[in-house]
Amino acid sequence: MTLLDYPFMVRALVAALFTGLAxxxxxxxxxxxxxxxxxxxxxxxxxxxxxxxxxxxxxxxWTAIAVAILGALLIELIRERGRAGGDVALALIFYGxxxxxxxxxxxxxxxxxxxxSYLFGSIVTVSQQDVWAVVALAAGVIxxxxxxxxxxxxxxQDEEFARVAGLKVRAYNLTTSVLAAVTVTVAMRTxxxxxxxxxxVVPVATAQQLTRGFKIxxxxxxxxxxxxxxxxxxxxxxxxxxxxxTIVMFALAxxxxxxxxxxxxxxxxxxxxxxxxxxxxxxxxxxxxxxxHAHGDECGHPAVPHADHVDYVHDGHRHAVHGGxxxxx
Amino acid sequence: MNNVIDVESGNLALGGRPILRxxxxxxxxxxxxxxxxxxxxxxxxLIRGLMGLAKWNSGDxxxxxxxxxxxxxxHRVGYVPQQLSATSxxxxxxxxxxxxxxxxxxxxxxxxxxxxxxxxxxxLAAVELTDRQNDxxxxxxxxxQQRVLVARALAGEPExxxxxxxxxxxxQHNRLGxxxxxxxxxxxxxxxxxxxxxxxxxxxxxxxxxGLHDGRIVYDGPPGDEATLEAHEGQGHVHxxxxxxxxxxxxxxxxRL
Numbered sequence: 001m002t003l004l005d006y007p008f009m010v011r012a013l014v015a016a017l018f019t020g021l022a023x024x025x026x027x028x029x030x031x032x033x034x035x036x037x038x039x040x041x042x043x044x045x046x047x048x049x050x051x052x053x054x055x056x057x058x059x060x061x062w063t064a065i066a067v068a069i070l071g072a073l074l075i076e077l078i079r080e081r082g083r084a085g086g087d088v089a090l091a092l093i094f095y096g097x098x099x100x101x102x103x104x105x106x107x108x109x110x111x112x113x114x115x116x117s118y119l120f121g122s123i124v125t126v127s128q129q130d131v132w133a134v135v136a137l138a139a140g141v142i143x144x145x146x147x148x149x150x151x152x153x154x155x156x157q158d159e160e161f162a163r164v165a166g167l168k169v170r171a172y173n174l175t176t177s178v179l180a181a182v183t184v185t186v187a188m189r190t191x192x193x194x195x196x197x198x199x200x201v202v203p204v205a206t207a208q209q210l211t212r213g214f215k216i217x218x219x220x221x222x223x224x225x226x227x228x229x230x231x232x233x234x235x236x237x238x239x240x241x242x243x244x245x246t247i248v249m250f251a252l253a254x255x256x257x258x259x260x261x262x263x264x265x266x267x268x269x270x271x272x273x274x275x276x277x278x279x280x281x282x283x284x285x286x287x288x289x290x291x292x293h294a295h296g297d298e299c300g301h302p303a304v305p306h307a308d309h310v311d312y313v314h315d316g317h318r319h320a321v322h323g324g325x326x327x328x329x
Numbered sequence: 330m331n332n333v334i335d336v337e338s339g340n341l342a343l344g345g346r347p348i349l350r351x352x353x354x355x356x357x358x359x360x361x362x363x364x365x366x367x368x369x370x371x372x373x374x375l376i377r378g379l380m381g382l383a384k385w386n387s388g389d390x391x392x393x394x395x396x397x398x399x400x401x402x403x404h405r406v407g408y409v410p411q412q413l414s415a416t417s418x419x420x421x422x423x424x425x426x427x428x429x430x431x432x433x434x435x436x437x438x439x440x441x442x443x444x445x446x447x448x449x450x451x452x453l454a455a456v457e458l459t460d461r462q463n464d465x466x467x468x469x470x471x472x473x474q475q476r477v478l479v480a481r482a483l484a485g486e487p488e489x490x491x492x493x494x495x496x497x498x499x500x501q502h503n504r505l506g507x508x509x510x511x512x513x514x515x516x517x518x519x520x521x522x523x524x525x526x527x528x529x530x531x532x533x534x535x536x537x538x539x540g541l542h543d544g545r546i547v548y549d550g551p552p553g554d555e556a557t558l559e560a561h562e563g564q565g566h567v568h569x570x571x572x573x574x575x576x577x578x579x580x581x582x583x584x585r586l
Contacts, residue, residue, distance in 0.1 A: 034417070148437070150428070151432060154429040156417065157426065158429075163380075164380045165429075166432075211420060213424075213465070
């Protein structure tokens, strides 16, 4: 029997795919605004929502979403008001959220086991209704994140310019927060509340090792998120650990693989960046020693464009062909 | 009223401290106005107030005849801040940043139209960054980043162009380029308000100078009379070495006047 023969696995895989696509989409905006840990904060707060659901007998998904949205709006308002004490205020909210969640769950006589399935994800507990909720919410997040991409990008890139361009900056910022809160709740079933932030941030960090643009970073991150989520859930079936752990480990493995490649690409790109023209002409300096080596396409020295010619970079010097000799540039 | 900017008795305080006091000025269509003044004179605050980024406490402030609080035609205004906001966590290409300047003319959820793409292309060409359009902005030099910001404002095809110290930290080559871009804009009937530390290569374009000192307008007139401005700058200003104690600082015990 393959894993697709189990209905609960199919549900878990579908939920994982949508979660994996939605989390990096919204995560890209959070990373751009340097709020990479915001998802973590919302995740902590949502624990209280889960506890309230268990206490009142409601579906934890809906209580978690309500509490997460409230928490996300609160974080955004604290951020907007600014600098001093902001991070301490955030820390208070995070700790309050998780402590409240554990306490309320205890009052509801929920076991540590129950809570753990929300903290680190669980493939066996995804019900039919859960899958529909996850798919609908994730599709909504993806639609807004992609459809309003130009506006959200402008607001995250330069808030003041966006305001002068006539954009409702505050509305877009609050939208981002609400989307983040919804994503956290969506991801609760697969990666779990404590690891959801990793799925928002790690694929973005991986993608930008190789990309130069915003849109392409977002798309690559979404693909990576989808792949690691699906494969993580599948792996958790075989090795019987919480899917949150396998998903995040896979995502981190992608980052570890991409980082050296990214470093190399960046290093090579920097070597080949054209030299500036300079304001005034430098004096004509001929390479003093006998230059036995002939520079060319095949010589292995980086050839860097410099104004209307090419400089060959050579032991910290820049050699340019001039008549029958080389000049120092 | 056909003025592009009208300010009547404007007062603006930041965090409770009065910054701009009794500001009255108007800018006509097609004018090139330089705002000059020393650090802390309120130049940038004036610009931010005109752009609706800082809130006026009192006064009648209008853009194209509409009070700034109710102004919605932001596509008529192109704003060039002093520098690119602290580099963000995700890379963005030159083209993506410039294209965001087109948002004031785009509809929600619709892709860029042909004219939007054309405007972005010609904005990139105007600042000579066409061949760098797919590079990350963070890889550019300070002068090139400044040009990205100019192109972003150009992409919206504004009638009023507002620049906050575009020449600070920028070399002569880039300053001359900016002067050419602005000259082109003015030929097309554009209005320019530019905050400057010194006129530099823009001197030939400037029709009028507004001098600020300590939050008040001390000079409003044609260029060439900067000597008057200098004289105002000097007023009420005492050099530290002229006295034996620092002014504006409470006297320490033992000091006698």
